[in-house]
Amino acid sequence: MKILITGIFGQIGWNLAHAARNQGHTVVGTYHNQRVESTFPVYPLEMMPHKLEHGLRLLPFLPDVILHCAAYTNVDKAESERPKVFAINSLSSNPVVSYARSIGAKLIYLSTDYVFDGLTGGYTESSIPFPRGVYGLSKLLGEAPVLAYKNGFVIRFTPLGHALRLPHHPLSLMDWILKCYRDGKKAPLFFNRTSSPVTAMDLWNVIDEILAGRQTQALLHVHSDLKDLLQIGREIEKVFLLSHTTTYGFLSHNNYSKIRPFLAHLKSNYLKPVSLNESLITLKQQRKSHEA
Numbered sequence: 001m002k003i004l005i006t007g008i009f010g011q012i013g014w015n016l017a018h019a020a021r022n023q024g025h026t027v028v029g030t031y032h033n034q035r036v037e038s039t040f041p042v043y044p045l046e047m048m049p050h051k052l053e054h055g056l057r058l059l060p061f062l063p064d065v066i067l068h069c070a071a072y073t074n075v076d077k078a079e080s081e082r083p084k085v086f087a088i089n090s091l092s093s094n095p096v097v098s099y100a101r102s103i104g105a106k107l108i109y110l111s112t113d114y115v116f117d118g119l120t121g122g123y124t125e126s127s128i129p130f131p132r133g134v135y136g137l138s139k140l141l142g143e144a145p146v147l148a149y150k151n152g153f154v155i156r157f158t159p160l161g162h163a164l165r166l167p168h169h170p171l172s173l174m175d176w177i178l179k180c181y182r183d184g185k186k187a188p189l190f191f192n193r194t195s196s197p198v199t200a201m202d203l204w205n206v207i208d209e210i211l212a213g214r215q216t217q218a219l220l221h222v223h224s225d226l227k228d229l230l231q232i233g234r235e236i237e238k239v240f241l242l243s244h245t246t247t248y249g250f251l252s253h254n255n256y257s258k259i260r261p262f263l264a265h266l267k268s269n270y271l272k273p274v275s276l277n278e279s280l281i282t283l284k285q286q287r288k289s290h291e292a
């Protein structure tokens with residue numbers, strides 16, 4: 001298939017691009033400020049709603065599938081940049097949907113557990129969203145036009161860590177724990193916060209099912225089987241053979257937690273939980289093979 005990835009040099013876009021190409025798909029990407037030398041054909045494209053559809057039509061590539069990964073992802077900064085965040089994460093979905101509809105392409109929008117308030121956790125696709133911050137709200141609004149399109153899909157998830165990491169990518173949970181270990185520091189993990197993180201490979205496995213037409217649910221939660229952050233950290237410790245790196249942490253009510261869900265683990269009515277242990281083992285092997 002011909003796959004267009006927006007935000008190809010972002011954490012998810014970069015990993016999905018490699019996963020798709022490894023399976024024989026043709027991948028073309030769009031980028032914004034950060035450009036990296038790569039073997040993928042890439043084109044600049046800004047996610048500003050007024051000129052986006054025109055920009056998509058100018059690409060010398062007619063995709064069968066669009067993986068819409070470009071987004072404003074700085075959760076804290078988003079609070080003071082509302083118009084920009086809503087333009088990129090919410091309003092841009094309209095031209096992307098319009099373009100996908102006009103060429104009959106499948107469209108997959110990546111979304112987040114931040115659409116929930118985090119008071120109870122265990123959110124399924126039928127749970128009612130209630131975002132705490134601007135970022136979560138902007139993503140929720142960006143989902144709607146995609147879900148209204150018959151070939152549109154929304155995948156909500158939380159990232160754990162990925163096989164490939166570019167120098168400009170922020171540290172994932174997993175990389176932060178690995179860094180703490182290397183620096184001889186303790187990694188405090190909030191025992192009062194839950195999460196169900198997955199890797200880009202776990203996302204790709206679901207996307208692959210969508211592309212093959214075996215998965216037809218428009219809204220999907222991709223999630224793992226553990227939910228306690230400390231337990232998740234201990235699993236990372238076990239698989240990566242780090243000793244005594246994680247420790248108890250407590251998330252209090254502050255500016256950080258005000259705009260993030262506390263009990264954020266997802267569940268799904270349609271997908272089985274991913275085994276965190278198996279995902280980590282695969283990730284470790286992938287990292288080793290990339291380093292070799």
Ligand SMILES: NC(=O)c1ccc[n+]([C@@H]2O[C@H](COP(=O)([O-])OP(=O)(O)OC[C@H]3O[C@@H](n4cnc5c(N)ncnc54)[C@H](OP(=O)(O)O)[C@@H]3O)[C@@H](O)[C@H]2O)c1
Pocket residue numbers: 006007008009010011012013031032033034035045046047048068069070071072073088110111112113139157158159169
């Ligand atoms: N990271 C997370 O914790 C997380 C969690 C759940 C869901 N998601 C979702 O997963 C998707 C991928 O996220 P990610 O982790 O890969 O984020 P990321 O690493 O921040 O990548 C986002 C990409 O979007 C591009 N972008 C930002 N503003 C843009 C604009 N105005 N025009 C065009 N491109 C723009 C960025 O390019 P530049 O850097 O060049 O600006 C970057 O390549 C997003 O939809 C995000 O909401 C992320």
